[in-house]
Amino acid sequence: MSRPIDADDLALMAAGFEAAMAGASDSREAEQSIHELGWADLLDAAPARGAAMAFGALGATGSAAGLLDDVVARALGIGVSLQTCVVLPAPHQAGPPARRRNEMGGGLVVNGLVSARAESATAAVVAIADEDGGGFARVDASSLRRPAAGGVDPQNAYRRVSMEVPADAVTPLKTEAAWESAVTAARAALACQLIAGARWMLAQARQHALDRVQFGRPVASFQSIRHKLAESLVQIEGAASVAEACWRDPDLLLAGLAKALAGQAALTAAAHAQQVLAGIGFTAEHRFHLRLKQVLVIDTLFGSARSLPAEIGRDLLIRGTAPRLIQL
Amino acid sequence: MLDNPASPTPEIFRRDLTAWLDANADELTPPYEGAGSMDEQMGHYRDVKRALFDAGFGRCGWPESVGGLGGSPLLRAVVGEEVNLRGLTDPNPWTMIEVLAPTVIDLARPEISARFVPPFMRGDEMWCQGFSEPDAGSDLASLSCRATKTEGGWVVSGQKIWTSFIQYAQRCVLLTRTGEPGSAHRGITALLVDVDSPGIAFSPIETMHGRQDFAEVRYDEVFVPEDRLIGEENGGWQVAMDILPYERSSAFWQRGALLHRRLCDLVAQVAGAGDRSDNSAQSIGRAFQSLVAFRSRSRDTQHRLNAGHQLGVETSIDKILITWAEQQLFESVRDLLPGVIEFDDGPAAAQWRTDYLYSKAASIYGGTSEVQRNIIARRLLDLGPES
Numbered sequence: 207m208s209r210p211i212d213a214d215d216l217a218l219m220a221a222g223f224e225a226a227m228a229g230a231s232d233s234r235e236a237e238q239s240i241h242e243l244g245w246a247d248l249l250d251a252a253p254a255r256g257a258a259m260a261f262g263a264l265g266a267t268g269s270a271a272g273l274l275d276d277v278v279a280r281a282l283g284i285g286v287s288l289q290t291c292v293v294l295p296a297p298h299q300a301g302p303p304a305r306r307r308n309e310m311g312g313g314l315v316v317n318g319l320v321s322a323r324a325e326s327a328t329a330a331v332v333a334i335a336d337e338d339g340g341g342f343a344r345v346d347a348s349s350l351r352r353p354a355a356g357g358v359d360p361q362n363a364y365r366r367v368s369m370e371v372p373a374d375a376v377t378p379l380k381t382e383a384a385w386e387s388a389v390t391a392a393r394a395a396l397a398c399q400l401i402a403g404a405r406w407m408l409a410q411a412r413q414h415a416l417d418r419v420q421f422g423r424p425v426a427s428f429q430s431i432r433h434k435l436a437e438s439l440v441q442i443e444g445a446a447s448v449a450e451a452c453w454r455d456p457d458l459l460l461a462g463l464a465k466a467l468a469g470q471a472a473l474t475a476a477a478h479a480q481q482v483l484a485g486i487g488f489t490a491e492h493r494f495h496l497r498l499k500q501v502l503v504i505d506t507l508f509g510s511a512r513s514l515p516a517e518i519g520r521d522l523l524i525r526g527t528a529p530r531l532i533q534l
Numbered sequence: 535m536l537d538n539p540a541s542p543t544p545e546i547f548r549r550d551l552t553a554w555l556d557a558n559a560d561e562l563t564p565p566y567e568g569a570g571s572m573d574e575q576m577g578h579y580r581d582v583k584r585a586l587f588d589a590g591f592g593r594c595g596w597p598e599s600v601g602g603l604g605g606s607p608l609l610r611a612v613v614g615e616e617v618n619l620r621g622l623t624d625p626n627p628w629t630m631i632e633v634l635a636p637t638v639i640d641l642a643r644p645e646i647s648a649r650f651v652p653p654f655m656r657g658d659e660m661w662c663q664g665f666s667e668p669d670a671g672s673d674l675a676s677l678s679c680r681a682t683k684t685e686g687g688w689v690v691s692g693q694k695i696w697t698s699f700i701q702y703a704q705r706c707v708l709l710t711r712t713g714e715p716g717s718a719h720r721g722i723t724a725l726l727v728d729v730d731s732p733g734i735a736f737s738p739i740e741t742m743h744g745r746q747d748f749a750e751v752r753y754d755e756v757f758v759p760e761d762r763l764i765g766e767e768n769g770g771w772q773v774a775m776d777i778l779p780y781e782r783s784s785a786f787w788q789r790g791a792l793l794h795r796r797l798c799d800l801v802a803q804v805a806g807a808g809d810r811s812d813n814s815a816q817s818i819g820r821a822f823q824s825l826v827a828f829r830s831r832s833r834d835t836q837h838r839l840n841a842g843h844q845l846g847v848e849t850s851i852d853k854i855l856i857t858w859a860e861q862q863l864f865e866s867v868r869d870l871l872p873g874v875i876e877f878d879d880g881p882a883a884a885q886w887r888t889d890y891l892y893s894k895a896a897s898i899y900g901g902t903s904e905v906q907r908n909i910i911a912r913r914l915l916d917l918g919p920e921s
Contacts, residue, residue: 412915427921432911439910440854444827451830463826466819516812519819526805527798528822532830534544534608534615534837 211252216259219248223260227269233322233363236271237288245276246286253280254453257395265402268497270363272321274392274507281391282342283383284331291327291347292388293367294319297506298513300389302333304343304371312373314343319364319507324350332371333385342379345371359499364507386458392508393461394452397468400504401446403497404468404475408438410494411479414486425482434478441471451532459521460531462514469511472501542594544608551591551616561585562622568881569624569888572745576660576702579623583657586613592655600639601652607784611836614788618795625792626747627660627699629785634661634707636784637776641765642726650705650726662729664694664708664751665774672905674709674774675719679753681710687759688712688725690733694751696899700736701749703729707777708753709770722770726762733757743891779845781900782853783835790829790856793863796889797821800863804870814870821859821866828855847913850906857896857903864893 222243230236240260248256257277264271278292279285293303296318303318316332324330327347334341350367357365412435415426425431445467452464476498480487487494505511522528542550555562562582566574586592595610596602610632618625631654639647653659670677679692690710700706706727713721727734733756738746765773800821804814831852839845867886868875875887897903911917 412917416918423921424918426917427919429908429920432915432917432920433904433907435915435917436907436910437854439915440851443851444831444855447830447834448827451833460826463823466823467827470823515819515823516816517819518822519815519817520810522801522818522822523805523810523815526802528794528801530619530794531826532833534611534833 211248211255216252216255219243220259220263223263224267227263227267227271230269230271233270233272233361234326236269237273237323240271240273241288245273249276249280249286253277253391254394254456257391258398258449258453261395261398262402265399265404266406268403268406268493268500270322270359270361270500272323272363274395275321275323275327277391277395278388279331281383281388282331282333282385283381284379288323288326289328291320291323291330291350293330293332293350294321294364294392295508296366298510300393300509300517302335302340302385304332304334304338306334306338307370310370310373312376314345314371314376315369316345316371317368318366320350320352320367321364322362324352324367331379333388340385342381344377344379345375349375357503359503360496361500363500364503389508390456390458390461393465394449394456396504396507397445397449397452397461397464400465400468400472400501401442401449403501403504404438404442404445404472407472407475407479407494407497407501408435408442411435411438411475411482414483431482434482438471438475438478441467441474445471448532455533457531459518459529462509462518463531465509466511466514466518469501469505469514473505473511476501542605542609544606544612547591547594547605547609548612548616551612554589554591555616555620555622558585558589559620562620564622568885572747575624576627576699579627580657582617582623583655586617587656596635596651596655597639599644600635600647601655606840608836608840611784611787615791618788618791621792621795625789627702629788630661630663630699631655632784632788633777633781634663636780637773638707638726638764641724641773641776643761643763646726646761654705659705660699660703661705661707662697662700662703663777664697664706664727666696667693668695668750672902675722675771677709677711677722678715679708679710681712681723681725681758683712684757687757687762688723690725690727690753690756690758692753694753695739696748697736697751698748700729700751701738701746705729706751707764707773708758709774712768712770719771721768722774723767724764724770724773725758726764727756727758731756731758741892742894743888745888778901779847779849782849782906783832783845784839786828786852786856787832787836790825790832790859793825793856793860794829796867797825797863800867800870809870817866817869821863824855824859824862828852828859831855847909850901850909850914853900853906854903854910860893860896864890 226239227236260273275291276286295303304314304316307313307315324347330345330347330350332343415431416424418425448464448467452461486492564578593603594605595607598604635651667677681688681690706729708725708727710723712723733754736749736751739748741747874883875890
């Protein structure tokens with residue numbers, strides 16, 4: 207890109223991304239389209255803002271395109287390509303997913319998650335725990351392939367991987383970047399996906415409340431329903447503001463807060479939307495359940511609404527104070 | 535001293551301000567231990583206000599027409615943040631000017647603002663807000679304190695409640711009924727009333743945190759000159775709708791700084807005791823999370839204001855976020871400092887106790903959390919009328 211990306215460019219690209227995601231027949235096709243639309247260039251030109259936009263599009267459309275592999279790869283200084291996937295931390299965790307085993311002659315024990323891209327990629331990048339010297343390795347992605355079974359999310363965007371990689375299948379990977387920068391980028395991006403998903407659920411619940419008539423009036427006229435939807439909006443806006451602050455000033459702690467707030471907002475919006483949609487929201491016919499299941503999955507990636515507050519609190523207790531994040 | 539009053543950037547302004555605050559810390563730090571009595575607090579508030587005014591910092595961000603030095607309103611937010619982070623004054627008197635003055639400057643006669651805002655800015659005067667009545671709390675439009683037209687002004691008779699700091703105040707922004715009874719929001723007029731006018735009598739209300747923050751006020755044929763009209767006659771609802779967003783947002787940016795200081799106090803105390811348990815970490819993490827959500831939202835609001843946007847109903851979101859942050863923080867204090875609020879003596883415990891109890895008001899004052907949700911549902915989510 208020859209000039210800096212501005213808000214208009216981003217809005218235009220967002221529309222293109224959303225159309226591609228909505229029009230794709232599956233996540234692989236969506237990924238392909240997004241890459242053709244200049245996703246790698248966008249990540250180079252505006253890593254944080256570009257990822258925020260793309261993940262907002264994922265949340266708005268409910269697409270399962272595996273763009274997280276690219277965000278992590280970019281943060282680690284590795285080339286962004288559909289042929290590269292990344293092993294993600296285990297559910298609710300954020301630490302590197304691999305341990306080094308001395309008795310295996312330096313082989314790896316991997317416990318984490320991979321995206322559906324692992325089915326087609328050639329290489330997988332895996333981060334090694336600090337206790338074992340840290341660093342990164344490249345392994346053959348075919349060793350990560352799993353039968354696409356089970357899991358709550360019918361789009362099956364992420365699945366568990368738990369395996370041993372022998373030393374001769376591990377290629378050390380040199381990069382100056384730290385795992386923390388991948389965690390920061392991933393959390394900020396996933397926060398945007400959760401927030402956009404929460405907005406979708408709130409919009410569905412709002413429209414249903416206005417359309418559904420009981421006792422001779424729209425159920426939107428009942429205060430208990432109004433207050434549920436209002437509470438969803440308050441949580442969404444609080445989280446959205448922090449997520450936006452992340453691209454102004456990328457920071458590990460701030461990104462953790464954004465992800466925790468976004469996860470909480472999405473879980474709250476889901477619970478309230480479920481209740482307001484009532485019967486129809488419990489059917490397979492209504493698309494709500496797909497979004498709920500996606501939120502359950504995305505919330506667990508790189509630390510969840512449940513696990514992050516303790517991590518953040520421990521950080522503060524070690525510092526002995528609370529840093530003043532977000533400047534005027 | 536303020537080196538460059540000609541519209542400094544917030545960063546340079548903060549650098550100069552913090553250097554000045556540090557250099558004058560002896561004079562600016564409260565001379566009393568803990569919260570102090572209200573008299574001590576108000577006395578020190580006046581001293582700090584005066585010192586900031588004289589040094590120029592306290593005049594920045596206010597228009598020149600009222601004795602300010604101009605510049606972005608963000609500069610006021612910087613002053614409020616730094617003063618409250620250092621705990622130099624109680625935040626409640628501090629925020630009154632942020633709540634009341636912007637609207638008075640916009641809507642009162644210029645000569646009235648030019649006369650009364652400067653002493654408020656300098657700490658020589660305190661103002662109060664006469665909105666709520668015994669029968670008009672959440673339902674503000676049903677207020678009945680009557681103003682009757684007379685030669686050269688109005689005669690006001692009626693009753694107000696929850697008027698903060700009237701015992702220290704010289705001026706009151708008063709909402710009165712000038713239309714027919716039942717004229718609701720159409721028949722309300724806002725007046726700037728002298729608190730020492732004949733016919734005003736008040737009795738303090740002792741709060742559950744042991745202070746006399748509020749009073750019940752009687753107006754018995756109080757004469758108010760006609761030039762004290764704020765906005766239009768029968769246009770007082772607009773004045774209230776202009777003030778409330780400030781009460782629900784700008785004033786809270788500064789309160790957020792106080793909450794940040796108290797969170798730091800809690801973290802230091804828990805960490806100092808060697809407590810790194812999951813329960814403590816979780817509780818502190820949640821409190822910080824809520825506070826950062828508020829702070830970020832509030833920062834955005836300050837920037838919207840600075841960009842010339844009119845604040846409106848969206849500030850109900852700021853209000854709910856700070857309510858969550860404040861109540862969560864002090865519940866966390868109660869959990870992590872076992873028995874301190876319930877049993878302990880000394881100024882530190884007394885301050886935790888006061889803050890804990892005061893946090894219960896957060897979901898009530900300035901429009902209850904339920905009223906804020908009603909506003910959000912109707913105006914932001916467009917859910918149509920309530921049944």
